[in-house]
Amino acid sequence: MSSKEKDQDVGIESKKAASGDRLAKPPKALDRWFDEELNKLYVDVVNEPLPDGLARLITQLKARKAT
Amino acid sequence: MDVAKEQNDRSEFEATLLDAVPHVRAFARSLTRNREEADDLTHDAVVRALGAMHQFTPGTNFKAWIFTILRNLFYNGRRRQSSRFSSIDDMPGLEPSIEPTQESALAFNDFRRAFFQLTDTHREMLTLVGAGGLSYEEAAAVCGCRVGTVKSRVSRARAELKDLLEGNKLRLSRSEMTDADKDVLTESLETGVDPQRVIGRRAKG
Numbered sequence: 001m002s003s004k005e006k007d008q009d010v011g012i013e014s015k016k017a018a019s020g021d022r023l024a025k026p027p028k029a030l031d032r033w034f035d036e037e038l039n040k041l042y043v044d045v046v047n048e049p050l051p052d053g054l055a056r057l058i059t060q061l062k063a064r065k066a067t
Numbered sequence: 068m069d070v071a072k073e074q075n076d077r078s079e080f081e082a083t084l085l086d087a088v089p090h091v092r093a094f095a096r097s098l099t100r101n102r103e104e105a106d107d108l109t110h111d112a113v114v115r116a117l118g119a120m121h122q123f124t125p126g127t128n129f130k131a132w133i134f135t136i137l138r139n140l141f142y143n144g145r146r147r148q149s150s151r152f153s154s155i156d157d158m159p160g161l162e163p164s165i166e167p168t169q170e171s172a173l174a175f176n177d178f179r180r181a182f183f184q185l186t187d188t189h190r191e192m193l194t195l196v197g198a199g200g201l202s203y204e205e206a207a208a209v210c211g212c213r214v215g216t217v218k219s220r221v222s223r224a225r226a227e228l229k230d231l232l233e234g235n236k237l238r239l240s241r242s243e244m245t246d247a248d249k250d251v252l253t254e255s256l257e258t259g260v261d262p263q264r265v266i267g268r269r270a271k272g
Binding site: 030031035037038039041042043045046048050051053054057058061062064 | 088092093096114199
């Protein structure tokens with residue numbers, strides 16, 4: 001399939017997508033969008049407060065460093 | 068060995084480990100798709116890393132090293148488990164934890180659903196190479212495969228994401244499920260078989 005045909009396919013399919021515009025992007029823009037969303041997903045967890053069990057473990061580690 | 072140097076090395080190692088914990092947790096979440104399981108896995112990986120300090124070569128990528136520990140724990144644990152989720156309620160939450168605009172909230176929620184529907188291999192590859200910041204070579208070392216395999220898995224993962232989003236193949240959230248959907252999911256949980264295969268089996272009769 002030529003890149004022109006691929007672009008046409010992307011254009012047609014974009015009308016079907018529920019929230020349309022993001023999937024109409026050309027491949028590199030779509031990859032960038034995937035990267036941005038992946039990063040949000042990842043950073044979301046990185047920024048979460050630690051659960052009690054892990055927080056206790058970290059506190060113990062920090063206490064050992066201080067002594 | 069010089070005691071002071073050993074203490075210094077340990078101190079440095081533990082500082083690096085502390086910094087890595089949130090990232091280990093993020094990788095664990097992408098593997099397990101379950102908050103509690105991810106936290107347990109992270110805890111185990113940190114403890115394992117502390118015990119294996121002397122196996123780490125200073126100057127090499129610490130994140131890649133501990134990601135390898137975590138990944139091995141995950142897959143070893145999986146082999147012992149019979150099902151992917153211990154209950155329907157263990158399925159990852161589909162609500163975003165941020166407050167973006169309505170349009171971007173819809174997009175992010177769809178992306179999150181699609182991501183968690185990817186295969187284990189595809190999720191881990193996108194996390195390692197994408198958000199995790201590892202090079203292809205480092206990701207290959209973590210996964211015990213060739214660089215070419217990493218590249219092709221990343222490419223297939225992106226294609227699978229696009230297919231899920233474009234083809235409206237996203238799975239329902241719990242509140243949208245019919246009784247038939249819940250029945251399929253219950254069987255999936257009990258047997259460890261992917262829900263789509265359960266549906267396929269039932270269709271064949």
